[in-house]
Amino acid sequence: MTTNYEIKVWVGNLGKYNEGELVGEWFTLPHNISDIMKTIGVADGTPYEEWEIFDYVMHPFVEINRHSSLETLNELAELIQELTEEQLEIVTVLIQQNVLGNNKAEDVKRSIEIVQHGEGTDYNIVRGYHSYKELAESIALDSGLISEDNPLYGYIDFELYANKHLFLHTTHYPVKDGVYVEWLHG
Known part of the structure; x- marks a missing residue:
């Protein structure tokens, strides 16, 4: 620790x-x-x-x-x-992003207990992306919003999509380079 x-x-x-x-x-x-x-x-x-x-x-x-x-x-x-260490980072992100409330004792306790329950119940850890843009592109493809064979695919600014839409309207929060918390109750 x-x-x-x-x-x-x-x-x-x-x-x-x-x-x-x-x-x-x-x-x-x-x-x-x-x-x-x-x-x-x-x-x-x-x-x-x-x-x-x-x-x-x-x-x-x-x-x-x-x-x-x-x-x-x-x-x-x-x-x-x-x-x-990873759980500490996740709790920090949940508190800093006000996902579960704020830094009052009861909200912190709730955040810790949720993280202790383990991945898959309230959150997932998303790994392997080098940037928020890369994560946004993957989410768009996986969700069916766009496909790689769509003629418009090459014109999509995934950086803009990541920063203007995903960051403001999603439940994916950066923890550290290449690691994101996907909050499942957003």
Whole structure:
């Protein structure tokens, strides 16, 4: 797993902060929440009960703010750790393209669960195309929109078709060079 998908937060003791003292620490999630609270001095037997996420490292697809739930972020971090590199890239595309919603925790969780179900249920991985133009040409031929023996075939600008029609009206999203996600519920 690459580190750019880790969820990192700086959790601080809000009571100490209000008293003028900065007490907290960086944590890479998932992390035991009881241990986090003990580390920052928010635990049973202390006068402090409140904590807050004071800082965080921007995540490719999980929205984090100072009021985010540590339980939810922990759960997402665990789900993220289970994904392969390719699955991580697919989830990132689904979130960035707003296919399933946005980067709110529940939408991210839903995207991860769909990708974990596997290819063929909600999406397919399309490989082997060197460009979006090449993919567009293949889709046009496979769907019967045009055939290679049609006299107009040579006049079709598949680059334009890819950029003006497929990109705006399709369910094919580029993941990386030569790999696309075909969303089956578009």
